[in-house]
Amino acid sequence: xxxxxxxxxxxxxxxxxxxxxxxxxxxxxxxxxxxxxxxxxxxxxxxxxxxxxxxxxxxxxxxxxxxxxxxxxxxxxxx
Amino acid sequence: xxxxxxxxxxxxxxxxxxxxxxxxxxxxxxxxxxxxxxxxxxxxxxxxxxxxxxxxxxxxxxxxxxxxxxxxxxxxxxxxxxxxxxxxxxxxxxxxxxxxxxxxxxxxxxxxxxxxxxxxxxxxxxxxxxxxxxxxxxxxxxxxxxxxxxxxxxxxxxxxxxxxxxxxxxxxxxxxxxxxxxxxxxxxxxxxxxxxxxxxxxxxxxxxxxxxxxxxxxxxxxxxxxxxxxxxxxxxxxxxxxxxxxxxxxxxxxxxxxxxxxxxxxxxxxxxxxxxxxxxxxxxxxxxxxxxxxxxxxxxxxxxxxxxxxxxxxxxxxxxxxxxxxxxxxxxxxxxxxxxxxxxxxxxxxxxxxxxxxxxxxxxxxxxxxxxxxxxxxxxxxxxxxxxxxxxxxxxxxxx
Ligand code: SF4
Numbered sequence: 044x045x046x047x048x049x050x051x052x053x054x055x056x057x058x059x060x061x062x063x064x065x066x067x068x069x070x071x072x073x074x075x076x077x078x079x080x081x082x083x084x085x086x087x088x089x090x091x092x093x094x095x096x097x098x099x100x101x102x103x104x105x106x107x108x109x110x111x112x113x114x115x116x117x118x119x120x121x122x
Numbered sequence: 123x124x125x126x127x128x129x130x131x132x133x134x135x136x137x138x139x140x141x142x143x144x145x146x147x148x149x150x151x152x153x154x155x156x157x158x159x160x161x162x163x164x165x166x167x168x169x170x171x172x173x174x175x176x177x178x179x180x181x182x183x184x185x186x187x188x189x190x191x192x193x194x195x196x197x198x199x200x201x202x203x204x205x206x207x208x209x210x211x212x213x214x215x216x217x218x219x220x221x222x223x224x225x226x227x228x229x230x231x232x233x234x235x236x237x238x239x240x241x242x243x244x245x246x247x248x249x250x251x252x253x254x255x256x257x258x259x260x261x262x263x264x265x266x267x268x269x270x271x272x273x274x275x276x277x278x279x280x281x282x283x284x285x286x287x288x289x290x291x292x293x294x295x296x297x298x299x300x301x302x303x304x305x306x307x308x309x310x311x312x313x314x315x316x317x318x319x320x321x322x323x324x325x326x327x328x329x330x331x332x333x334x335x336x337x338x339x340x341x342x343x344x345x346x347x348x349x350x351x352x353x354x355x356x357x358x359x360x361x362x363x364x365x366x367x368x369x370x371x372x373x374x375x376x377x378x379x380x381x382x383x384x385x386x387x388x389x390x391x392x393x394x395x396x397x398x399x400x401x402x403x404x405x406x407x408x409x410x411x412x413x414x415x416x417x418x419x420x421x422x423x424x425x426x427x428x429x430x431x432x433x434x435x436x437x438x439x440x441x442x443x444x445x446x447x448x449x450x451x452x453x454x455x456x457x458x459x460x461x462x463x464x465x466x467x468x469x470x471x472x473x474x475x476x477x478x479x480x481x482x483x484x485x486x487x488x489x490x491x492x493x494x495x496x497x498x499x500x501x502x503x504x505x506x507x508x509x510x511x512x513x514x515x516x517x518x519x520x521x522x
Pocket of ligand 1: 051070072073074093094095096098101
């Protein structure tokens with residue numbers, strides 16, 4: 044089932060940056076980011092609704108690199 | 123967790139509490155041998171975790187080894203509340219002159235352990251307290267200050283116990299308190315405690331309940347008794363629904379959401395927060411509602427856990443609606459539970475607005491929870507609506 048409450052967007056630049064991908068996988072407390080075998084960052088769809096809205100991913104990425112969207116009211120967490 | 127009577131007696135024996143001579147038998151032949159060794163009349167008791175053994179025919183007397191073997195054969199085949207005995211105890215029949223009651227438990231209101239003594243043993247202490255209050259004495263004590271002989275004597279003497287009887291009972295009372303504290307018991311009860319014709323005392327029956335959460339602390343003694351970690355040790359075996367609930371809870375380490383007890387009503391309960399579950403359950407019944415289950419959620423369970431619990435409850439035949447009610451939460455996020463419950467309802471193929479009779483989880487992240495619930499048309503309320511009122515509204519919507 045697709046996520047009902049949370050969407051996470053990241054730019055191509057963020058996704059392709061191995062170091063950043065590693066950092067995102069490390070900071071997210073509920074494993075929404077994972078590192079693909081080629082080192083790029085991927086979103087783990089089935090974990091999206093577990094997002095605790097801590098913004099650690101938003102802070103770990105450069106401004107505009109990661110956005111967390113609350114689908115239930117449209118609020119966007121970004122920097 | 124409960125202990126079989128023979129295990130209780132082993133634990134009491136470790137404290138030096140006097141017990142009748144005897145042992146346990148797994149078959150009639152062993153019962154015959156034990157009775158022969160005891161050289162006299164014996165009492166045989168079914169070793170099951172539930173009460174009501176006497177009424178169900180699980181306690182028998184025998185005058186000869188042959189009678190003991192026959193009685194054991196009958197008892198071992200007799201289920202009591204759907205449980206077959208694990209063995210049968212065979213003990214020397216004591217010549218009892220008088221029966222007493224001694225028990226230790228926690229008084230939730232006083233927030234202290236309480237020692238209870240009665241000179242009318244052999245019947246339910248609640249019944250004695252109601253019908254003969256003058257024959258029951260209670261005494262709270264501290265878990266920090268050692269329980270002394272003096273305190274025990276104060277209690278016993280309040281019912282007129284004196285002399286050698288006072289000395290003997292004091293020893294049993296202090297040992298029972300020691301056992302209660304040493305093994306994190308929630309109940310340690312000797313009923314009846316028999317005074318024999320020669321003036322000595324002996325434990326005729328007893329009941330011990332250990333705090334579930336303390337099991338790991340007492341692994342050594344549980345190993346000694348042969349109790350395996352997967353033995354739930356409740357008064358009855360868990361139902362399929364309850365087993366699946368435990369599996370939901372074991373899915374991940376976050377929070378608690380899956381400790382369920384099955385009932386056969388139409389209102390599924392997703393409830394919790396300290397004693398909140400009990401309060402809410404009672405309130406549902408007070409307003410004529412029929413709970414489909416009891417449950418405890420708390421400690422910030424994951425969305426997945428809350429979802430699986432909801433799906434489990436909705437999968438139960440006869441469940442019309444669910445009520446999601448907790449006390450004011452600080453360590454559980456209302457929005458996370460809201461997400462889980464709504465996901466569970468949707469994944470079960472239902473409309474949250476129809477299936478969730480009420481959502482009342484005020485506290486941490488309630489603003490986000492209310493937005494989620496509002497989006498799905500679910501009735502919700504904040505702390506200005508009491509848990510009892512929320513239960514009433516749930517019952518009204520679900521029907522009795
Ligand atoms: S906000 Fe927190 S929980 Fe959500 S995706 Fe970012 S790091 Fe993970």
